[in-house]
Amino acid sequence: MLETYREIYFHPRTQFITIDTSGNVLESDDILFKLKKGDDISSVSLFFKGLSAYFDVDEENDIKFTCIHLENNDRQEYTCDIEFKTFAGAQPTLIIIHDFSEHYKYYQEVAQSRNESVINSQILELKNKYLKEKEDFKNTFIANFSHELRNPLTGVTAFCSVLQKTDMTPEQQDYVEVIKSSADHLRNMIGDILEVSKIEVGKLSLHEELFDFHELIDMLEFTYSVKAKQKNIEFEIDFDEKIPRYIESDKTRIKQILENLIENALKFTSSGKITVLIKENQRRARKVNLSISVQDTGIGIPDEKLVLIFNSFTQLNNSRKFVGTGLGLSIVKGLVELMDGKITVESKVKEGSTFKININLRYPINQEATSLETKSDIERKNYLSKEKYNILLAEDSELAQMAVLKILAQEGNFFLDIITNGEDVIESVIHNEYDMILMDIRMPGTHGDELTKMIRSLPVQNCKTIPILALTANLYDADKKRYKKMGMNDIIEKPFDESTLLKKIYKHLK
């Protein structure tokens, strides 16, 4: 019986072949491939061509190959393991071919899905990297471009202030007011875009200073009570008086976070109340943990949009009713995270939204001994020691020259020299006793920061101490640092208006 079974069920899948020293077949059992004596073994497969160097060796070799694809005369495909055995003495070479097609078919499927998933994940990774690069490029581009936009705005705002001081009919006054507020609005939007792109490329850093936190809150309460009243809504700040008065943090940014959240609440609320809650949770190691929330009774945010709310360039309500870049909240989130804080939002449509921040702020332990010198800069005007001051303006843009000239002219305590070329500045500084230099950064010849360094190194006493203020729209932190390092005392940001310019000038005059 066994023999019968063998005949039915046993299918030998292994072929034995012997060859002579030139690779021609001597014997074959023809299990897989039909061969005649004298056939070139390479006719079975080109595979054997690669072994021709071993056909006539007179030594023992046992070379094994796995997973070789072969085809027989009927174009049937086999996937085989092959053994190639040579012997010492005049014994012929033996080739054993094992057909493992079934096994390898399974292996092929496994390899197929494994390789495909590896490749797909690598392609995805690459796509993400590519997207990120594009995103960075976009942000850098926007950041640079916004700088350029700010320059011409200097002219517009500065001259509006100047124009308002001339003889005008009330109607003309109104028009100028419109131009001015449009320019201000444009400036704010450009500022927002610049901030967002700086946050996104990681170019924004914090400047910690000691400040009076209670005073900041009082100031906000005053400003926004007035604004809310105009819109006929209630406004309240519930402030925990236990919170340390003096805080060490970036005052401008904290103010900006609160302002943006309150502005946002005001914008989307037409009746009801806006409540700002500021509570102390705990203190630990010179840090106080605060919960800040801004709650409104406005239009609210639908659930599906809640996740988008902090993205750049999304304004949920696309109806033209709400103007602005829609960047306020994404700036807030960027800043809060920069300060290692957390921001969340809860909202119900038609009922209102609540933005919650949790943040740690540093404070000096001994609050009593802390004090801030508060002398408003523009007030210092009254304490000046000289009647007239000599100011050098190094600036090539005629627009900016005119702006400074007109503003200073109205004040009446200044003489102004204007130099338009970097090269001539040094000459002039040596030969004149100036009280201050207003220095444009980008000038033909030598740049303002370089000039400052040169002036500081001149062997003239006045050159070491004279206040030098930069006039620039280049406001990356790295630039600011460099200007200070080069010896500049302060920076006047372009575009500047009358009061900013005067404030800074009076602050530094002796």
Add this chain to the structure above:
Amino acid sequence: MKKASKKIILLGHFGVGKSSLIRQFVENTFTSDYKVTIGVHILKKEVEISPDETISLIIWDLEGYDDIKKTRASYLLGTHGFIYVFDVTRPATFENLENDITYLTNQYANTPLKVVGNKVDLVTKTYLKENKDMFGVAPDFFTSAKTGDKVDDMFIALAKELVK
């Protein structure tokens, strides 16, 4: 005249386009369907390297490994030339390029070798120019099995070196 036959092997990670390069060279076709090669496929192509000299290239298409040292030594027996292929769009396939090439030139010092960056149809010329240092080794050819760009040139350049 008996034609010389030369065995060449394509090495490199899986999915870089080894099989596709061979198919393009031997059959002038390309398919974007990916069929994983397991083990070895062996193909042949006659190459005219000068008006009176033709050789037949026996091309071994190997399963791709991410580690070249895993390639079975027996496969490499009697090899006359190597082509090392990587995919210019997938860093994982050229991460070890420098090491692999050093390994091959040490182990098989006298065997000609061509380094090939494939799938250039997927990237721009500027990308290649700006990133050529990224590959670690300057490739001999940038090819596209899809468009056929530089594919014949690459195989023929190697073939010519084999008969020197």
